[in-house]
Amino acid sequence: MDKALMAMSLEEEDVPFDMMDLPEYSSCERNVFSVIGRLLNPDCQKMASLILDMPRKWQKYDRARGVALSKEKFQFIFSSENDLDEILMKGFQTFNEWGLAIKRWENTPPVDYLQFVLLWVQLRNILVNHYTVEAIMTFGDVVGQVIEVAFDPKKSQSRGFVRVKILFDVSKPLRKSKVFNLPRGAGQANIEYFYEKVQKRCYSCQRLTHDQSVCPILVKIRQDQAISRRMDKVFDKPIPEPVLKKSDPLFGVLEKSQVGIQPVLGRPRIAPEVLEGMRQYLLVAEGEERKIREERVKRTVFEAESSSASQKSILRLEPPPIISRDPMKGKGLVFGYGSDDSSTQSERIIPHGPKLLSAAIQAAAPSVRKPRNSDMQDESSAVNVFGDSSPFQDGSTGYKIGLFEASPSGTKLKGSNPRKRPGKNIRRFKGSVNGGFNGAGSKKEGLEIGVIEKKKTQRKVGRSTQSCKAKYS
Template identity: 50%
Template sequence: MSIAMDKAMLALSLEEEDEPFQMPNLPQFKSSERNSRSLIGRILNPDCQKVSTVILDMPRQWQKQGRVRGVALSRERFQFIFDHEHDLLEVLEKGVHTSNDWTLALDRWMEFPPPDYLQYILVWVRIRNIPVNHYTEEAITALGELAGEVKVVAFDPDKPQREDYVRVQVRLNVSRPLRTSKVVSLPEGGTSVVYYNYERIRKRCFECQSLNHEKQVCPLIVGRRRDQSNERRAKAMEDRESVQSVLKEGDPLFGVLREEQVGFCKLTGRWKISPEVLEEMRRYLLSSSEADKWVRIERVRSSVAQAESNPISQKTVLRLEVAPVFTKQLDKGKGIVFDFDLNSPGDASQKAGNPTEKLMASAFKAGSKGSAFERLGDLSLGDMGDKRRVEERPMASAPAPFSLESGGETSQAKSDVADSTEYDSCLLTRSSGVCQQKQKVRRRPYIRKRQEQKAKTSSVLNVLYGEGSRSEKIGSKRKVVVEDDRGCKAAKLKESRVIPNEGSPHPR
């Protein structure tokens, strides 16, 4: 078996594999009749569009479900085959079609397409701000040619025009960016800016107005960023080369200190060692003799190394800056941080604190002064529709002391002080805290005087009810009870002293 396979492999020839396959010229091998009712299209932005999504969504957008079917021809091209010719024409008449808000290039199927097939689309363009002296068909056509090849001009100079634009249909090249405006020089002098708006075109690159990519991947922006990066790199190289050494040959500090010790710090934007300090070091070394020269060099090196080990010494000794002030007041000069990333809901609630505690603290503070209660005076509950005076009970003169063992207020303070958020007859809640109303003395006669006033009845009552019933009515609101013949008790009926014309109300 292996010998036969080896012979077959040796019999193969690469030249035979390179020969093209000849398609039979038979009717069953062609689909021209079916393709005559089809549209060929391609997506313009492969990064944001997919052929599979276009095939599933476009029949729904066209409202042709069941009457059109899509075929994926490649990663960028597709075909829609219609059952009826009028559905195909209706889709073409709608103009520009989009998928995922990006434009599609659609055209009718051609058996032998031209080289620029699916490179142009028909778009209606609105031309605005046309000069008033150039509202003519020729001028509008010339302005429309700036956007593309003009096919139709919707303009009638004999009818009123309600819109501030003129519509023209152009054959637009999808590989070129859209034109949004154009400066026009007028023959009578001056210039005018004409604006172009494209109908049914949604997303585009808002940097170059292209239909093939988004702004994030625009070649202009990418090229600009590359140029800026190259400029920064070149500038950094120039700065690195142009940096002059502080310690040059012939300098007394040359060889004593290293260049990185006296150079310019890019992180802080300051010199590592102040020029005044370096000048004093030079004078110190120049004033030495040959005997103690090396001793002073070692002193300079050791002092600089010792100062560099401590940030405070490096700040005050080497750079001659004022030493920082340390304070134990953690909230000294504290202000608001206007950064929403640092302010979480939990922090806000903790900073705000308990509103009840703030109100109670205000109440204690107001109670210690005493004058706040006196200024409050008599308050009525007119807003609640009640004309009664608010009566109050005496409040604790001062809060109970704070107990560390109990972890808060003592039980006496909790019992004496009412919650400021609850309504009480002796407390009025204000924005500044809890205020106590001034006590109102109740002016009411004592009980003996009230009884004497009740005993003094008028002569009219004596005439109507008689003297015998007066003693029974004083100090009591009960009705007179009488017994009938059967022993049942009932309220005594008041007899009318006025005799009507018809006779007595109780005839005998």
């Protein structure tokens, strides 16, 4: 035993294993038509249910296959690129009423992969003097980077809001409103924000990543309060480290208010790539040339800060937003009851499309003969021709083909006159009294004899019915 323990080494080198660069070891070709997703709230979203239910929700039963990569991440592989593009066009998606971060697969994903989602936001309570594209972009930048603005100043605005598409950081809270100080002492404007397709969030911090019962902010506050009660100690907020240190070439060139995180936007005032370019621009010069370059950097940053457009394009390196003339772009089908936007109305879906029934009648015209002297339309005649076995009579949604009439509750199918036929017991009793339909009560030869026999039969049936009622009463 001692020899075996002495032979064992506790300081073995952990050398990484080299994976073979062979096609059978890589699944990149299969992953081209796939998306990678992330559960924003894994505590309230089960991965197994997501893998089974999302293809049904997307209506891609046989064309999508899910793979659980970890407790939070998943992958869905589609059979075609059209199905993949259709899913990505749906925008922000939810499962179990909590959000999902979904993006197209990338061979080398960036550091902030699945950290941002695209959201359509409705901006409400915009003042009449600020209905411009530039002002709307500024209002939208407060909640996220504006990607697209759905606004046309030359058309009528029938809705009390303007929609913008933003790139939202899921670690940030969903801001409900923001107060803006208007220029020239015109007062303040309280812009309200409504996020489309967002269902559940934390009611305390307005984040998408957890429920209120496990909110980290509330937990931290309770812990600090408990420690302060036990130790009679007040905790101060930690002082953040300065962005520009003394060893930084930009120290003394830029002010503290020009760098760091913008508190309202939640994004850096100057992108890290731009700061690094300024440092390299100053390090390659010495003496008098260094001072000239420092003045150029100061002047360039000051001029870029004069407008919001130059701040986005020059300092933050953000692409310019797309201006869309369709105010309801990306909204999709909205199902409602009695609403003008309801997509359940067939006229809105296919306003000028061909009628399926008329096409079927035209296809069946050579083999089906229409009845003569008929004033009914093609729809009613088709019902008579096909009969009860017609595939166009009843649909899965309860739709029926025929003549319709107006009613207090809308339109309903116009019914035909019902057949006036006595009850089953009366018909059976008449047959037994008359000796059957082929017995003595049947019509004899000659019109006069037949009429007399029919009246006699009716009198007998009337007396028999009265006697039966008296007997059983």
